[in-house]
Amino acid sequence: MAARRPNSLFSMGRKDKLFELSVMSVAGLTLALVWLLVAKMILDAQQSISEFGIGFVTGGAWDPNRDVYGALPFIFGTLVTSTIALLIGVPVSIGIAVYLSELAPPWIREPLSFVVELLAAVPSVIYGLWAMYALRPVMVDSIEPVFVALFGWTPLFDGQPVGLDKFVAGVILAIMIIPTVASVSKEAMRAVPDSQREAALSLGATRSETTRMAVLSYARSGIFGASILGLGRAVGETMAVTMTVGNANLISWSLLDPGQTMASLIANNWGEAQGLQLSALIEIGVVLFIVALIVNVLARLVIGRFMKAVPTTGGGI
């Protein structure tokens, strides 16, 4: 800021200077925190990094008795549960957002938006308990048997439903990311100028065509941003996943088999971990950071492509 306005420091009042300094220091603190975090994690994971090298990422065992550690089952579990969460959560969220932004009369929109935003603030342990006591029986008794009957011939739904598996974890994650994705997407759609809608309508478009042509394509980058926020939550979610995913060190394509995510592995084992295991858990943290980074960069590249394809960018969140 100061670089662009070289004289600003002199022309600013004392209040303004104080303001700029305080916000700058807070922003700088965030950056410093991220760097410290990464540096400290890599430092503390040194023992594990030098012991296992790249084999850590491809190793399948987590055996404190023999001091052999690998991250692959947990990377797998994280990616699978997050993917399920996005596949279910994003379409539902867009539906909610379209209704709230385009169709709902104000007397419904305001309270409903408020409720959706409120859901984002529910602690994850509450979602986890709800999943264990309310969602799990429904999944085992009604939903999973249907999937087994329909898709039991694929490796994805092979086995006996137990209700502590990647599928249930993915569903609860989807439910958890919906409030965030829906409310941010709604803001993006609300920010689409009415002139866009009017233009589409004047060309004879129906309401659904207007939504698709004018609103969704205009707000596309905002919706992608919202989905990335949801993905971030799904990848890092710990409590609710630990309570539903079954915590098994297992790579299985069947969504009905238990698995384990990186975050839940750390939560489960941190308490008593010592020595090499502690170092390996910290390296899991590093891997989680890298996976989150890769996923974000990939998503940004996708957004970049879409932004080029659609010249009318905007719809800031």
Add this chain to the structure above:
Amino acid sequence: MREQDIQSSSEPDDEIVMPHRGGGKAFVVLALVVAATVVIAAAFAAGLLSTGASKESVTITGAGATFPMPLILKWADEYHNETNGKVKVNYGGGGSGAGITQIKDKHVEFAGTDAPLSASESAAYSLVHIPETLGAVVVAYNEPGLSSLKLDGPTLSRIFMKNITVWDDPAIGALNPGSTLPTDQITTVVRSDSSGTTFVFSGYLAVVSQDFDSLYGQGKSVNWPNAIGASGNPGVTQTVKTTPHSIGYIELAYAIQNQVQSAHLKNHDGNFVTPSPDTTSAAAASLGTLPSGDGDWSQVNILDASGADSYPIASFTYILIYKELYNNQTKMNRTAAEALVDFLWWAVHSDGQSHADEMYYAPLPASVVSGNEDTLNSITYNGEPLR
């Protein structure tokens, strides 16, 4: 679109991006928040530094194994009443490993652990072992229609190694003549967190099965094949109760209090034994001479103990304290050191042990109590014995 930094670990509240709101007073609020944070942090730091034991009352702090935690908390409560509020005992749990780390670092005055220290460790730190109670690990199962289940060690280990995957396996059938066994797949339920319960259970499997010993071994967490992991004894109990066709292992108290069905296990003498405090005590009574408190406890083992009524998956759980309470830099004064030794004396004798039975822990056999007396009599403060 505005650039956003997305961190996987961000809190849910942070993820809703609020629309920008201008406001000249923003920095005032910000400054106030920063100032308040600093003031509160300073107050906390000052508070922590000045917190010391007041003259009348003594606080003893421990941490470690969660296995005996309900009993230790009960003791703390009863002892607090019995001393008219003079002695307060805090026990933080956190797990055996955490307890050992904390007593080595001298952050606590006593530690609870289910796994004894190695000979070199107890010598290096001059810590003594005080076995304070006995626990048993129960094989809990949920198979509708199977009201009674008998298992032996080798079959149990094959179930948890996934060599036996269905309930109507011939090995289970041979142990349960007359029962109609269902054809369902067995779901094994284990602890997802590191735990003393797993240490005891895997220790038993390693004793009775060579294969288990070489493939998995005894440990506080085990690389179980394809098992559902649940956190803590309550988690495993709940999972077994709500998952048909499952089998898991939990501490005796949880099994009794939650009315989970438990398997009868074949003991060393060939009898099928129901898990209970009495059969657990019977296992401990089978022991010969025990080491002294400052000796090597790492070889003490009551798994698969001999004796007609001995329950095979039983174990001591220990309290660790320093042999010399003055030189350990725990900043313990003599009053606190005396209170610690008196509390433990009270706990291992009938006053404390009577609570063990009512909470489904097995009371210590007389031979173990007299060993503990010798140990507590040997504890010194600045070279002087405390009792």
